[in-house]
Amino acid sequence: MMKKLLKDIRFEAGNGRRQFLKIAGYGALGLMAGGFRPLLDQAAAGQHGDVISKTGFVPDIDISLVAKPGDLAMFPGAATQIWQYHAKVIKGDKNRVVELPRSYLGPIIKAHRGEKIRIRFTNSIPEPSIVHWHGLHVPAVMDGHPRYVVPQGESYLYEFEVKNRAGTYWYHPHPHGRTGPQVYGGLAGLFLVSDAQEQSLGLPDGEYDVPLVIQDRAFDGDNQLLYMPGNRMAQMTGFLGDSILVNGRPDVTLPVSTTAYRLRLLNGSNSRIYRLAWQDGHSLTIIGSDGGLLEKPVSRGYVFLAPGERIELWSDFSDRPVGYETALISLPFDGGAMGRGMMMGGRMGSNQSIPNGANVSIFSIKVTKSVNIKRVLPQRLSEMSAIQETGADNYERPRQFYLNMGHMQWTINGRVFQMQGVADEEIVQLGSKEIWEFHNTGGGMMRMPHPIHLHGKQFRVIGRNGVRHQGYVDEGWKDTVLLMPGEGIRIQVAFDDYPGLFLYHCHNLEHEDMGMMRNYYVRKV
Numbered sequence: 398m399m400k401k402l403l404k405d406i407r408f409e410a411g412n413g414r415r416q417f418l419k420i421a422g423y424g425a426l427g428l429m430a431g432g433f434r435p436l437l438d439q440a441a442a443g444q445h446g447d448v449i450s451k452t453g454f455v456p457d458i459d460i461s462l463v464a465k466p467g468d469l470a471m472f473p474g475a476a477t478q479i480w481q482y483h484a485k486v487i488k489g490d491k492n493r494v495v496e497l498p499r500s501y502l503g504p505i506i507k508a509h510r511g512e513k514i515r516i517r518f519t520n521s522i523p524e525p526s527i528v529h530w531h532g533l534h535v536p537a538v539m540d541g542h543p544r545y546v547v548p549q550g551e552s553y554l555y556e557f558e559v560k561n562r563a564g565t566y567w568y569h570p571h572p573h574g575r576t577g578p579q580v581y582g583g584l585a586g587l588f589l590v591s592d593a594q595e596q597s598l599g600l601p602d603g604e605y606d607v608p609l610v611i612q613d614r615a616f617d618g619d620n621q622l623l624y625m626p627g628n629r630m631a632q633m634t635g636f637l638g639d640s641i642l643v644n645g646r647p648d649v650t651l652p653v654s655t656t657a658y659r660l661r662l663l664n665g666s667n668s669r670i671y672r673l674a675w676q677d678g679h680s681l682t683i684i685g686s687d688g689g690l691l692e693k694p695v696s697r698g699y700v701f702l703a704p705g706e707r708i709e710l711w712s713d714f715s716d717r718p719v720g721y722e723t724a725l726i727s728l729p730f731d732g733g734a735m736g737r738g739m740m741m742g743g744r745m746g747s748n749q750s751i752p753n754g755a756n757v758s759i760f761s762i763k764v765t766k767s768v769n770i771k772r773v774l775p776q777r778l779s780e781m782s783a784i785q786e787t788g789a790d791n792y793e794r795p796r797q798f799y800l801n802m803g804h805m806q807w808t809i810n811g812r813v814f815q816m817q818g819v820a821d822e823e824i825v826q827l828g829s830k831e832i833w834e835f836h837n838t839g840g841g842m843m844r845m846p847h848p849i850h851l852h853g854k855q856f857r858v859i860g861r862n863g864v865r866h867q868g869y870v871d872e873g874w875k876d877t878v879l880l881m882p883g884e885g886i887r888i889q890v891a892f893d894d895y896p897g898l899f900l901y902h903c904h905n906l907e908h909e910d911m912g913m914m915r916n917y918y919v920r921k922v
């Protein structure tokens with residue numbers, strides 16, 4: 398039942414290679430140093446070295462994006478060696494690329510729904526890489542599948558229309574086996590989408606719309622990033638650092654005014670899960686999740702945020718005095734046997750990693766200014782259609798995916814990643830609407846949480862079983878869902894356009910790199 402290669406997928410692979418040869422030809426002509434692939438065979442060089450697409454793609458925004466090594470003064474003493482994305486607007490509104498000061502994170506890319514984006518990615522790190530647009534609904538060839546990696550010095554051309562709802566998306570590398578270390582080294586950035594519906598709500602904007610990327614890291618005595626020790630057991634757990642960074646900075650305090658804020662949180666950590674809560678006991682008001690605004694705000698005492706997931710909070714400080722302080726913290730939770738196993742073994746050298754599920758502070762809030770900006774939380778945030786479970790094409794027999802472990806290796810339905818490999822049960826028909834079920838029932842002694850992510854799609858959560866937690870925000874559109882040990886989840890996903898090969902995987906990046914990732918194939922009927 399394992400390792401089945403499809404004929405049509407082999408054909409696709411062959412196609413890719415032919416494209417590559419053609420592109421190499423363009424490079425030889427000197428039209429495009431390095432060569433963009435695979436779209437270059439559809440493009441020709443314009444007057445000033447511009448890419449003119451033969452497909453007629455006229456971008457509203459044209460951006461160059463480079464991944465390259467650098468260093469950053471993060472602490473007193475030696476600068477920290479990092480890998481970083483740098484972006485520049487070549488054509489269009491210059492404000493669509495926003496740098497995060499003093500951060501290793503890539504700039505925030507901003508787009509409006511319906512806009513056409515061209516991104517000329519150049520890989521200048523000393524190993525193959527490719528960029529994935531996490532959460533964006535783009536064609537397979539634009540999705541940053543690991544089969545499209547480019548070596549150092551080469552480029553990849555992305556051209557796509559932003560079809561997503563307004564929301565907080567992000568980009569990061571996706572080479573097979575090296576996503577964990579590349580993201581860890583600093584390669585990640587936010588991709589914010591706006592739309593007219595969102596703008597009609599009058600949500601906090603400008604300085605009151607704050608992106609907060611949460612990550613954990615470990616540093617040696619020389620301020621250099623520490624990663625895995627090469628210990629299989631540590632890899633089975635995933636990387637856990639000893640300090641929590643927000644937007645690439647340790648010990649962050651956010652100064653706020655006495656008004657409402659929109660806080661966009663991304664868990665950009667490799668494997669750490671947060672159980673978010675306000676230190677002062679206020680409940681969290683959630684207005685958005687992975688795929689944008691919820692239908693209406695929801696309130697939770699705490700919220701789990703697993704790697705890859707986003708939530709947006711409405712936080713109103715208008716009734717707090719100047720000088721008031723609180724913090725966003727992560728409450729303790731039982732992360733499964735492996736969360737503790739990590740702690741036992743210790744991770745590396747002298748550093749003591751914080752176990753998953755430990756009580757930690759993420760960032761502090763301090764009310765520093767009194768302002769008179771009154772905002773009312775809209776009780777209706779967006780339109781969301783009801784889930785029509787019985788309308789799914791496989792309602793009688795939902796697809797089943799079992800998360801398990803075998804031979805010190807996390808698996809999905811007993812399999813690990815194969816670059817072009819697709820099993821029968823991973824083929825879906827273009828135009829179909831399906832129910833998929835994931836079960837985190839395996840692992841035996843080594844049970845662990847797994848955040849499951851689908852590429853190219855936003856889906857809806859129908860329900861869960863075996864749930865021991867209240868901290869899920871399953872109400873909105875999702876692309877990543879957390880399954881605690883023993884939990885099962887039922888999602889609905891529509892494959893209405895974009896045929897081809899897409900990934901689904903665990904977003905614990907060490908699990909992903911070890912092969913807890915598979916392809917699904919959307920086949921044209």
Ligand code: C2O
Nearest residue numbers: 529531705850900
């Ligand atoms: Cu954040 Cu395969 O993705």
Ligand code: CU
Nearest residue numbers: 530531532852
């Ligand atoms: Cu993704």
Ligand code: CU
Nearest residue numbers: 847903905908
């Ligand atoms: Cu996992």
